[in-house]
Each structure stands twice: as structure tokens, then as C-alpha cells.
Amino acid sequence: MFKIWGFLCLCGISISWGHVTFSPSFKQLQMIEESMNSSYDPCEDFYHYACGYWQSKYATADYNEMMGLLEHQINEELKKLLDKEDDLLDESESALGKLKLYYESCMMKENEFLLNYFDYVKPAADLQWPLLQVLEEYESEDWEWPAEGFDIYKLLGILQSYDFNNVLIKIGFHRLWNGTLQIHFEVPQANEAVEATVEGIANAMIFLKFPQELAHKYAEEFMESQDFWKDSYQSYEKESEPENKEYLSYEGLAMQHPELHKLLEAMLPGKLTPEDMVFISNKDYYQFLKDYLASTMASQNVTKILNYLQMKFLDFLYQDAINDCVKEVQDKMDMALSYMYFKEKSKIKEENYNAEILKIVAKIYTNLLQLLYENHSKLESSLVDKLKEKIFHLKLNIGNLPEKVSESKIDEFYDNVKDLLENNYFKNHLILLRHRFFKRLLNYQKQTHSLSHFTSTGYDEDVNMVVLPFGYLQEPLYHQDYDDIFIWSLLGYLIGHEFSHSLDQTGLKHDAQGMETTMYQDILESKQFLETMDCLEAQHEGSNVAERFADTIGIRLAFRAYVNDNRSHLQPRFTYIPWNQLFFLNTAQFYCGSNDEDAVTLHQIVKNSEDFAQAFQCPLGSSLNPEKRCRLF
Incomplete structure (x- = not known):
């Protein structure tokens, strides 16, 4: 009996009365193994080695990479929530009631009536637009546009x-x-x-x-x-x-x-x-x-x-409006929609759930400070101290909701959104555009959330904050019961990536509170910083250097954090794939899209990681183990 139990645990299978279910870690391992094409040399083409069969196994008409999969899954959940909350239509003064009204009006929108926008926006009071006057008086021999009062x-x-x-x-x-x-x-x-x-x-x-x-x-x-x-x-x-x-x-x-x-x-x-x-x-x-x-x-x-x-x-x-009504309400009322999801999903309110995420964040933070302390590029100590101070004030917001969120806080944020109508999308769209515009003028640095809209993890330099959307706290990117190697190699890597943006060319033009500053100009102009950016640009001309900069630091942070946290049991028991190879294979899942840029990005990440070269025993001088790597920290 004990031997059978041990075997099932080794294979990543959990037992419950009456049936057998695969554990989250086993499902993630299955995705990795089914995606791999071992006919490729990982040291020459890691993308096809790790992702060779991902498209045929997992891509659908709705998505062709992990970000799309995550967005599709969360939007399906949000749609179910929005469709079932009919009682909110009776609460038109609440933020959630306004959210429901806007969603319903979007579902009834017909593009052939786009000119209805101009019932609400005119050149002046009681003055028609000339084009619409022409349309109304098309049969008239002569007409004149009255410009008085304009x-x-x-x-x-x-x-x-x-x-x-x-x-x-x-x-x-x-x-x-x-x-x-x-x-x-x-x-x-x-x-x-x-x-x-x-x-x-x-x-x-x-x-x-x-x-x-x-x-x-x-x-x-x-x-x-x-x-x-x-x-x-x-x-x-x-x-x-x-x-x-x-x-x-x-x-x-x-x-x-x-x-x-x-x-x-x-x-x-x-x-x-x-x-x-x-x-x-x-x-x-x-x-x-x-x-x-x-x-x-x-x-x-x-x-x-x-x-x-x-x-x-x-x-x-027309360009601003999104035909997918879930995405449209996300774009215009993201805080209200996030709160609706937060309110519905009791799991994300549990203290132990948030504690798990914050534990990851704390270890990424500690390892980033350690990288700065080691000072690989030999920056002057005064410059390193400045960077530590910036990192010390870096914040994380899960779900991009205000601190100590409550329904009254959400209602207050949308207080100036008035007179929405269930059957008038065009009027509602205009009202929410003005709301978006006016909220952008708030004292940005005094907010406890980002005023920008994030569908993926992101860094907002104006508040020195990393945002982790609820949609990223789901499989296949994250599960609370994942083995540590899967948590660190995906979610840990992405959080480390976003933390690193606080130290890139844009992040260092803002101080620890997010205000524009020149206090880091000496770092931006330092030989070490410029050489690193030039190195990344030279590896792939035209690549987004700020993103690659964050990638190279993010993967180093996540790998270190996993090693430091699991020194006594680095090798998971549910697979014979060497742990350090498994780490990078799981990171690669995020880049298994069909776009050529995915392969370029993944290769630039791993070619700047000595940990990758060691994991796959890549010969020095091979495509992904170059003699020179790009590294600042």
C-alpha cells in the first residue's frame, strides 16, 4: 500500500475517494512534454526544442500563445459574471450597476448607427455638423451652414x-x-x-x-x-x-x-x-x-x-470601441470589473493565497537587492545606493485595485459617470471616455493603484508599481499547488521582469515615487549601462531593448530564487527531466506563440543566461552560449 502511494506521488497523481485526478504540477509537466520537439538541438534552437508542438497541441481559433490563453480564460469567466448579474440593472447609481449597464448597451450596439454619437457632440449648442446638414438637406438646391455662435x-x-x-x-x-x-x-x-x-x-x-x-x-x-x-x-x-x-x-x-x-x-x-x-x-x-x-x-x-x-x-x-464587449468594459471600467471578479472569487481574498504571492515577491525583491550588492558591472557605490533606494519603494498591486478596497471606494471612483442608458451605447461610450480623460488628471503619485489599464503583468513608472492582474493567477501560468519549480520559472520570472523595468531607461527617468527626475542621469550615462544596452541591441537589431534588459534580469532573479529556496530538493520527484532544464522549459511555455518575435525573444533571454548554458551543457560558441553575454547586474 505504501509503495503504491509513493509511486502515485512520484508521478504527480493525487488521490481522492472514488477517483484519481492529476495534480496541477502533473498537468503542467504534460504541457511541457507535449510541446517539446527533441529533434532540435536546444543549444542552437531552444524555441523549437521547447515549443515545437505547442501550436498543434494547444493553439485554437481563440488564441495561439499563453498570454492569449490566459486572456481567453479570464474573459470567459468575466462574461459569465456579467451575463448573470441582471439584478445590478436596478442599482444604476453603483459602480457595478454602471458596469452592467455599459456591458448591456455594448451587447446591443449596431455600428450602422455610428452617427448617433453626434446627437451628443455638436459644433455648438443647437448647431448641426455641416456633413449631417448636407445629408438632411441633400435634395435642396442650395443650403447654408449657419456659423453664428460657433x-x-x-x-x-x-x-x-x-x-x-x-x-x-x-x-x-x-x-x-x-x-x-x-x-x-x-x-x-x-x-x-x-x-x-x-x-x-x-x-x-x-x-x-x-x-x-x-x-x-x-x-x-x-x-x-x-x-x-x-x-x-x-x-x-x-x-x-x-x-x-x-x-x-x-x-x-x-x-x-x-x-x-x-x-x-x-x-x-x-x-x-x-x-x-x-x-x-x-x-x-x-x-x-x-x-x-x-x-x-x-x-x-x-x-x-x-x-x-x-x-x-x-x-x-470607432477605433476606440472594442467589438468584444467584455474587453470593452475592461478597457473603460477595468477597476469595477476587477472588483466584481474579486468580490465573486473568494479564493483571491484568502489571506494565505495572497501570502503565497507576497512570499514570491519578497524573495524576488531580496534577490534583486543581492544582485545590486554584488555589483557585477562595478558601478560606483553611490550609483548602486541610488538604485537600492528606488527598489526599496517599489510596490506591487494584485488586481490593480485601491488599497483597502471596498464597494464604496469603487463607487466613488465612478461617481462622475452618470445617466448611462441600457440601450444607448453611443452616449455611454462618450460618458466613459470623458471619465477616463478626467481620471488621468488625478494626482497620479497619490494613488494606491495604477490609473493605466493592464491585461498582463506590467510596470507603471509613474507610481513605481508592478501590477499583477487577476487573470495571471490561473493555470497554466500559476496554481497555488504547483511545485516550486513551476512557480518560480513562470510567475517568479514575470514578476522579476517587471521589477527590473524600474531600472531600465524609462524607469530611471522617474524617482522612487514616480515623479520625473534627472537624479539617475549619471547611471543612464554610465559606461556600463550604455554598453549593456548596446550589447542587447547588437544581439538582435530592432528588438525592444528595455524588454530584453528586463528579461535578462528577470530570469536570473527567478532562477536564483528557486535555487536559494530549494537547495535540499532541487529535483522534483514527478519527472526525470533535470531540474535546471525543466526550469527553462517551463519559462519557454510563455513564448510558444506563432509569431517569429517569440523565438527571437526566447533565444535572447537564454543566450544571456549562464544558468541555461550549464543546464543544457551548451558548447561555448554555440548559438545560445556566446562568448560574450549582455549583463549589467
């Missing part, structure tokens, strides 16, 4: 308040620790992801019920405007000389640039103070814009620019 700067401000940016005007915001808001007027960038065409614009207008003749006429007009503004942006895109920049208070803006003051008043009514600061990065561009808009208004040729703004705004709204 102010284009007020309109630009209103459009900006829906997070519509980088068209004629580009505005950035930065909140200082003392509450002062810095507003940056910059030159827009001509960076269209997909170039529009006359045919494409015309077809979109025909879909929206414009007659074919009108559709082609206004599509051509749109393309003329698009080319004009693209050329205008590019002619002013060079870095301005100091004399072409301007710094003034919000109060001073009213005197020097009343048109921009009017724009900000329309965008943020009653939310600005005289002490808030305004920076104009290129006075010449904003003078050109002022002159152009003045001449356009004087010539009564304002309809062309309004048509352009309306079509760009509609395209922005």
Missing part, C-alpha cells in the same frame, strides 16, 4: 475632453506632487497607423447611409485636408530652439494666448487653477494654427475643417 477653439477643447488628441492640437499633461498641473502644447504627429484612401473613406460613408455621390465628394475633400495637415505637422516637427518655446502660468495664458485659454476652459471647465503651468513647445506652429483658423473663419470656409474634424473624431470613436 467657436472652433471651444469645439477643439470639447473634443479633447473625450480623449481625442493629436489632430490640429496635441496636449500632454503632467501632475506635480504638489498638485500643480503642467499642460504641454506640442506639435501633432503625422503617424497614421493605416493610411486612409479615398475609396476607403467613401465606402465608410456609404455604409453610414451617405449617397454615393456625396460620399466620394467628401472622401476626396477629407484626403485633401489630411495631406494638408500632415504636411503642416511635418514642417514644424523639428526640435524648437529655446526662443521658440514658451512657459507661462494658466493665468498668463489668458493674456498671451486667449484662444488656447478658451480651449482649455472648454476642455476642463472649472478644473484649472491660476498656478497651473502651460508649456508651448513650438510657438511657430501655434501661431500658424491661429492664423490659419482665423483666415478660415473670416472666409466663411469653415465647413471643410469641420468636416475633417468630424470624420477624424468618428474614426477615433
